[in-house]
Amino acid sequence: MMKRIIGGLSALPVLLSAGVALAQQPRDWQMTFQPAATGMMEQITWFEHYTLWFIVPITLLVLALLGYVILKFRASVNPTPSRTSHNTLIEVIWTVGPVVILLFLAVPSFQLLTNQYNPPEEPKLTIKATGNQWNWDYEYQNQQALSFNSAILADKDREAAGKTDLAAYPRLLTVDNELVVPVNTMTRVLVTGADVIHAFAMPSFGIKVDAVPGRINETWFKAQKEGLFYGQCSELCGKDHAFMPIAIRVVKQEQYDAWLAAAKSDLPGAYKALSASIEAEHSVASAAN
Numbered sequence: 001m002m003k004r005i006i007g008g009l010s011a012l013p014v015l016l017s018a019g020v021a022l023a024q025q026p027r028d029w030q031m032t033f034q035p036a037a038t039g040m041m042e043q044i045t046w047f048e049h050y051t052l053w054f055i056v057p058i059t060l061l062v063l064a065l066l067g068y069v070i071l072k073f074r075a076s077v078n079p080t081p082s083r084t085s086h087n088t089l090i091e092v093i094w095t096v097g098p099v100v101i102l103l104f105l106a107v108p109s110f111q112l113l114t115n116q117y118n119p120p121e122e123p124k125l126t127i128k129a130t131g132n133q134w135n136w137d138y139e140y141q142n143q144q145a146l147s148f149n150s151a152i153l154a155d156k157d158r159e160a161a162g163k164t165d166l167a168a169y170p171r172l173l174t175v176d177n178e179l180v181v182p183v184n185t186m187t188r189v190l191v192t193g194a195d196v197i198h199a200f201a202m203p204s205f206g207i208k209v210d211a212v213p214g215r216i217n218e219t220w221f222k223a224q225k226e227g228l229f230y231g232q233c234s235e236l237c238g239k240d241h242a243f244m245p246i247a248i249r250v251v252k253q254e255q256y257d258a259w260l261a262a263a264k265s266d267l268p269g270a271y272k273a274l275s276a277s278i279e280a281e282h283s284v285a286s287a288a289n
């Protein structure tokens with residue numbers, strides 16, 4: 001077991017560096033969050049690290065105290081137990097200490113929560129995501145609306161969709177039609193459900209919001225990195241809950257504009273042109289390396 005853990009740990013940097021060129025998705029033996037692609041996820045990651053600075057020492061302290069008590073006060077070396085039942089100083093310490101610790105946790109926690117509910121700027125793009133059993137409907141609420149369905153890609157359709165590379169298009173996460181958004185653009189997401197409660201979640205963006213039938217929940221993100229990002233429905237929603245992935249492709253503004261213009265009349269063609277444009281860019285980049 002230990003060997004497997006250590007093996008997994010040593011493989012981590014390799015996996016992480018391999019991940020840079022690929023899509024952002026869960027990895028084998030992943031011990032941490034996925035790398036942040038938004039400022040919000042950076043804040044969440046910071047808060048997680050910060051919290052660990054409290055959790056780890058407290059756990060070690062309690063473990064050490066327990067060990068000390070178990071050894072020092074075991075029956076065999078302590079035949080006549082003390083009858084002490086109160087110690088004012090210790091009682092003050094173990095009341096005030098946790099209160100102070102909770103304050104240190106509460107302040108940044110509420111700050112984070114406030115930031116999540118207060119987008120720093122007006123959205124430039126609004127997308128409505130509707131959860132269905134078991135796929136998503138996306139609606140771009142621009143001057144000219146665009147809407148389409150996004151469902152898990154069946155293995156038999158991989159070839160036709162040009163998504164045979166399992167590293168970039170993994171099983172259970174790849175969809176037929178990705179959500180395409182421009183990089184560094186304030187994006188508002190309106191989330192609702194058509195049948196039962198689903199949840200729209202994108203780990204590397206730091207967003208997760210319930211899709212509740214009959215009401216609209218709102219969240220936002222501003223993706224700072226280009227790439228393909230994977231999330232999943234995160235609310236048990238029925239037998240195919242595990243098969244309604246979310247894929248967001250973050251591209252350059254020009255690529256987004258071209259995709260959007262083409263998508264209105266020819267959605268598959270728009271994706272083909274977008275992939276070609278991204279691939280051309282990558283081959284230029286790797287040639288330059």
Ligand SMILES: [Cu+2]
Pocket residue numbers: 131132134197198199233234235236237241244
């Ligand atoms: Cu669902």
